[in-house]
Amino acid sequence: MLRCRQVVELVGTDAVSRASVGVRLQVRTHLLMCRHCGAYVRSIRQIAATARRLMSEAPTSATRDAAREDVLLQAIRRAIDIAGETRDAPSP
Amino acid sequence: MGKTRELPEVVAAINRRDPAALERIARTHLPALLRCARAAGTSDADAYDVVQDALLVFVRRAADFDGRVPVAQWLIGIVYRTVQARRRVSAREETPSHASDPFDERFDGEGMWSRPPQSPESYTASAQAMTWLNDCLDKLSDRRRLAFVMREVDQMETNEICNILGTTANTLGVLLFRARNALRECLESKGIRGSSDVEM
Numbered sequence: 001m002l003r004c005r006q007v008v009e010l011v012g013t014d015a016v017s018r019a020s021v022g023v024r025l026q027v028r029t030h031l032l033m034c035r036h037c038g039a040y041v042r043s044i045r046q047i048a049a050t051a052r053r054l055m056s057e058a059p060t061s062a063t064r065d066a067a068r069e070d071v072l073l074q075a076i077r078r079a080i081d082i083a084g085e086t087r088d089a090p091s092p
Numbered sequence: 093m094g095k096t097r098e099l100p101e102v103v104a105a106i107n108r109r110d111p112a113a114l115e116r117i118a119r120t121h122l123p124a125l126l127r128c129a130r131a132a133g134t135s136d137a138d139a140y141d142v143v144q145d146a147l148l149v150f151v152r153r154a155a156d157f158d159g160r161v162p163v164a165q166w167l168i169g170i171v172y173r174t175v176q177a178r179r180r181v182s183a184r185e186e187t188p189s190h191a192s193d194p195f196d197e198r199f200d201g202e203g204m205w206s207r208p209p210q211s212p213e214s215y216t217a218s219a220q221a222m223t224w225l226n227d228c229l230d231k232l233s234d235r236r237r238l239a240f241v242m243r244e245v246d247q248m249e250t251n252e253i254c255n256i257l258g259t260t261a262n263t264l265g266v267l268l269f270r271a272r273n274a275l276r277e278c279l280e281s282k283g284i285r286g287s288s289d290v291e292m
Contacts, residue, residue, distance in 0.1 A: 003203030012272050013265030014243075014250070036208035043212035044272045047225065047279065048244035054222045055127055055245045068140045069122060075144055076118045079151040083109045 002026050008040050096161075103159035114154065118147050121164055125171050131241040132175040133234040142178065146171040161252075168246050172238065172256045179234070195273045209276065215283030228278035232271055239264060240271035 002010075002023075007030045010016040016027050031038050105113035125146065129139040149170050157166060200206040215221060229237055235257070242253045243264075250261050257264065 004205050005199045005203035009269065012269040013262075014268060015262075015265055018261070036205045039211050040209045040276075043209055043216075043276050043280075046212045046216040047272065047275050050216055050221055050225050051229070051241070052245050054225055055131060055241070057222075064123070064126070065140070072122070072140055072144045072147070073115070073119065076147050076151065077111075077115060079148050080109065080111045080114050083114075083151050083154065084111055 002030055004030075004034060004037050007031065007034070007037050011041050012044060098157075098159035098162050098166075100159065102163060103157060106154050106157045106163065109151070109154045114151055117163055117167075118150070121167050124164065125167060128168050128171045128241070128246070129175060131229075131245065132172055132238050133179070134175055142174050143171060145178075146174045149174070165246070165248065165252075168242075168248070169252060169256060172242065175238075176256060176258075193270075193273070194277050210280050210283065215279040218283060220282075221279075224279055224282045225275070228275050228282070231278060232274055236267050236271040236274070239267040240275070243268055 007027055010019060010023070010027055016024060019027075031041060102113070106117070122143065125143045126139050129142040129146075130136065134142050146167065150167055157163065161169075198205060198207045198209070215224065218224070229240075232240065239253065239257060242248045242256070250264060254261055254264055257267075259267075
């Protein structure tokens with residue numbers, strides 16, 4: 001039988017996805033019966049979901065800098081032009 | 093990531109360095125790339141430099157893009173590699189020891205919970221959840237934060253993340269485990285403080 005600590009280590013390190021079918025089954029059964037481990041697994045999933053929400057909102061217009069974005073895009077356009085000249089140059 | 097491969101017509105346009113296509117891609121993905129650079133621990137001021145360097149690599153290497161991953165993911169990988177190369181994040185391996193880890197104190201000698209976790213709803217359902225998580229993410233080491241963001245936010249494959257961090261799947265597991273536990277502990281303590289504030 002797996003102990004609580006082993007269960008949360010298997011899930012928290014993602015090792016469960018590489019574990020044998022037998023171990024995966026033991027983890028699943030344990031999680032159905034143990035509310036503390038259930039709360040742990042739910043918490044790391046909800047933290048991940050909150051991180052995705054947080055990051056999909058950032059960067060906000062407040063943290064973006066239009067002038068710097070212009071400079072950046074100009075540099076990229078120059079690089080694209082140079083790449084285009086190299087491509088269009090007749091081969092020797 | 094929704095799609096697992098890039099569309100063939102997009103790959104073809106990138107490979108022939110179609111100027112309109114390259115500029116459109118750079119423009120479209122700019123906000124996400126700035127976000128990645130910041131998540132990797134780059135300051136607001138340096139994030140533009142990092143993203144510019146990464147996009148220049150993208151333009152130079154456009155002919156090498158094979159479309160096996162969506163272009164967005166390819167670009168994110170380049171940004172993280174650029175951050176790594178600039179900062180030379182310590183490649184020190186994380187050992188699986190749990191010395192002085194608050195996680196350790198939650199279990200008894202038998203590996204059973206002695207201080208069980210709070211239900212996550214006590215902090216993730218709070219209106220301040222995002223602000224709290226932002227604070228807690230800031231407290232992580234760069235390497236743990238980078239591993240967490242690549243896995244949970246960008247949902248990158250293990251081998252891709254290992255490649256960028258120069259590490260093994262086992263070490264990545266330890267990094268993720270420590271990041272998740274640190275975020276959990278940090279949020280749980282904020283949730284407890286937050287609810288006691290309300291009661292007062």
